[in-house]
Amino acid sequence: MYIYARLVTKRNFGGIIFLTVVWALLMFQVKVLRTDGISFVIAKQVSLGDVLLLHFRRLQFSAVLAFRVLCLMVDVRNLLLFPDKHHSITDRVVSYTRSYMVYGTNLRFKSELYMRFKLVQFIRLYMCSRLFIEVDTPIISSMPEAASSAPFVAFHKALKKQVYLRISPELCLKRILVSGFDAIFEIGKSFRNESLSVRHYSEFTSFEFYKVGRNYFWGIAFLVDLLQFLCLKLAVLASAVAIQINYFCSAGFDYLSLPEVIVKYTEYSMQQVLSVSFMISRLLKLGFNYDYFQMTLVQLWLLYFENYIQRYVVYPTFVLYFPIQDSPLARSRDLLTAERYELYVAGIEIANGFTELNDAVEQQARLVEQSVCTSKPLNTVFIDSLKFGMPSATGCGVGIDRLLMVIFSKSNIRDVIVFPEVRG
Known part of the structure; x- marks a missing residue:
């Protein structure tokens, strides 16, 4: 040989x-x-x-x-x-800038890299077995997305105009739904020109899927089945690296609304959490200064959850029903909340999904309001596609990098990225 x-x-x-x-x-x-x-x-x-x-x-x-x-x-x-x-190779900066040396000589890190590549392959295997079609959408766009995140900006010499790297493929994927495809997914890169942290990186890999004729309940069940499939597949490969599959391979998923998750991880009663004045007092005690009187009770719950509760959510928990103001693309559940969920594991948000809003008039009103707040131009192309008619659907996005952080028990997102950039 x-x-x-x-x-x-x-x-x-x-x-x-x-x-x-x-x-x-x-x-x-x-x-x-x-x-x-x-x-x-x-x-x-x-x-x-x-x-x-x-x-x-x-x-x-x-x-x-x-x-x-x-x-x-x-x-x-x-x-x-x-x-x-x-x-x-113990110097962290050297291990990032010369990660090829780490992968080439350390079996544990090399196995993690291999399992990262296999994870994407297993996602494709699962989705194709469920008759989903893999699509690809543009990374460069002539119009910034309405999201509050800051995009990377470049100048297109041939077209002589400013272009943007996508923050998410979501709007383009919905236009594919309008075109008549009813079960699609995409795995690709997205970019956000924002501050870096142990859980945030400017370039990240996301996996998004959409299914016509389903709602967010179906999306949750589908995501659970997918995660369990992936972890069982990775467990077969795990030899030189320990992976955390117990999170997903048991039936221990929690399904909690925002007030329920606050009650579970604090000593507060539901009666206290349902009080606007009580939630404002708790936020002030934590030192957060916002214009609370311009916020709904659901927004106060979300603010408290993100700044205090999230870090304690270790086991897989679907947090349900987010504020409409923070869910402009999701169908409303009532006057204050949307049919939206996020999955948290080990204190990390790894998935976000909802029933898609397909009412063109309501969607336009929400995006106009968001455009005013973010000072970004209105995405008229997306709104026009909704006016043509998008069928009822559910969608979900999963952060591949954060999912790998959970599986490999990593505390820094750079440790699961192949060739991360470093300051300096």
Whole structure:
């Protein structure tokens, strides 16, 4: 068998040399004897990090995965300073800027990278088995989205106008629903030109799906089934890395409205939480200064949840019924709330979904109001598509990076991104 493998450790005992190499998702040892002739000479000269071409056979009685070399050649030399041990890259900035070195020498990180790629593959497998069609929508748009997030701005030389990187594929996907497709999904990149944190990154991978003729209850059940499918698939692959699948593989999903989740994680009674004055007093005590008297009770709940409760929501919890003011694209449930949910796990929001608003008149009114607040132009193309008629549907977006944070128990989103940017 011939393979290309990277040398990570080397031990020379005079008449015998042991080379530890990484190949694919395996790390194993190759023994080279003085009697191996030219291979032994090459083994003495190789340096850590070199890519070797190996031909070998398995040592039958070895207690570890070890091989006897039959032929050894150097395919390419490593010209960078290589750590003396494959696990000794401890500087966080170096591990980000030279992540190829980390992946190439550390099996745990390499396995996580492999499982990230497989996760996307498993999503496609699941969605296609449910007769969803994968679509792709533009990343560059001539019109900024109505969301409050700031977009990346560029200038298109050929078109001689300003363009924007998408914040979300949502509006384009809804236009595909208008075109007559009833079960679609997209996996792709979105961008937000905002501050960075351990849970926020300017470039992120999202997965969104839409199904005609269904509501948010169906979307929740579908998402639960998908997550359990993904974790069971990843569990089969997990060898060098520990993954958290217990979150999703049990029936322990909670389904709580905003006031219910506040009551669960505090000592407050439901009667207290339903009081506007009480919620304002709690927010003031936490030091948040807002124009509370311009906010509805549901908005006060959301503000309190995001700033105090969310970090304590460890086990999978669907938080239901968000304020209409914060859900401009969702169908209303009543005068104050929308048919919207978010999934939280380990204190992290990983999914957001709702029953889609398809009333063109109401949608236009909401987007006009949002356009005034954000000082962004109105997306007339999307509104015109709704006027043509979009069937009732549900949609959901899942953050792939945040989902991987939960699965791999990572506290920083950069640890699940392949080549993250760093300050400086």
